[in-house]
Amino acid sequence: MAWEESKKVREILGKPTVQSQLVKELYGARKGSKPVVLELSGRRYRVVDVQRMGSSEAASTKR
Amino acid sequence: MDLALPALTVLVLAAPGFTFRQAYLRGLRGLPVRPRAFAEEVAMGLLVSALLHTIAVAAAKYLAGIEVDFLAVGRLLSSNYGSNGEFLAPTVAAVAGHRGKVFGYFTVVLAAAFGLGVIAHGLVRRSAGVRDVWLLGFRDDWHRLLTEGVFAQEANAGAPVSDVFAEVSAVVPMGKDDYVYRGVLLGPQNIRFDQNGELDRFILTAAARRKLSDDGNPDEQRFYEIKGDLFVLRYHETKTLNIRFLALVEESESEAEGAAAEKGDPEAATQADD
DSSP states (O other): OOOOOOHHHHHHHTSHHHHHHIIIIIITOOTTOOOOEEEETTEEEEEEEGGGOOHHHHHHTTO | OTTHHHHHHHHHHHHHHHHHHHHHHHTTTTOOOOOOOHHHHHHHHHHHHHHHHHHHHHHHHHHHOOOOOHHHHHHHHHTOOOTTSTTHHHHHHHHHTTHHHHHHHHHHHHHHHHHHHHHHHHHHHTOHHHHTSTTTOOOOHHHHHHHTGGGGGHHHHSSOOOSEEEEEEEEEEETTEEEEEEEEEOOGGGEEEOTTSOEEEEEEEEEEEEEGGGGGOTTSOSOEEOOSSOEEEEGGGOSEEEEEEEEEEEOOHHHHHHHHHHHTOHHHHHHHHO
């Protein structure tokens, strides 16, 4: 499977507030930091490392 | 004319082979590929052309009853029209007298070459084993690495992963210092390749930077946001490059409820209940 553009990713990560959160929490994360959770329109999205995700998490990206 | 006409004839005869090769290597979406040596590509193009013409000539004879005048083709290629030019008129008549058929033949062969190339591209691209054979490879190393190679981890996840983005980090020397630039790559369409299939640049959002030498200082704020909508990171200006593929996983209602309770936010917990 090839990497394809995701509309959801573009919509969520395109928000300036989310981008600031990424810089603070994702880029600044150290070992053992809490996972980054982005909130948009009442929904919560956890940022997960693709290489380390399990099958249930992979399936839930399809929700 | 002595030089130009044989050259033109070779070009026209070889065109289906080169059309096939381009369609095979790049597909419909224009895969960024690293070109082979000129002589190698010409040899492959001529070989494919010969094969396509062999099939097309046989098909034209059996399906449409069209016979190719190989003698006229030979004369055009060798530019040999007899000592007194006595074969020039018959050769010209062989082409001009059947220009509709000649045009139709090349149109069909070129279209078939393009179609077959695109189909072969699609089939080979789906099969990693065949694609790794030297002769059949697309030479799209960078494109494959960045857009396909990493997704071998599907084996780990056990299911296809969607909503993927990448965190790109690069060390860029500026003056006496090295800076770490980091940004988000929203999708593969934000990766640009040059005409040789080499990685050229990334178009990033949420860009930030810090000095590499600040790594050892635990009190230092790690990254400073670069204000702007898009940040262009040129690969040739980087010393090292790191890419981490991430995915957005939507939390279920129970997970959101648990997180709200952990924060001690009853309102959010109620919203999650709703």
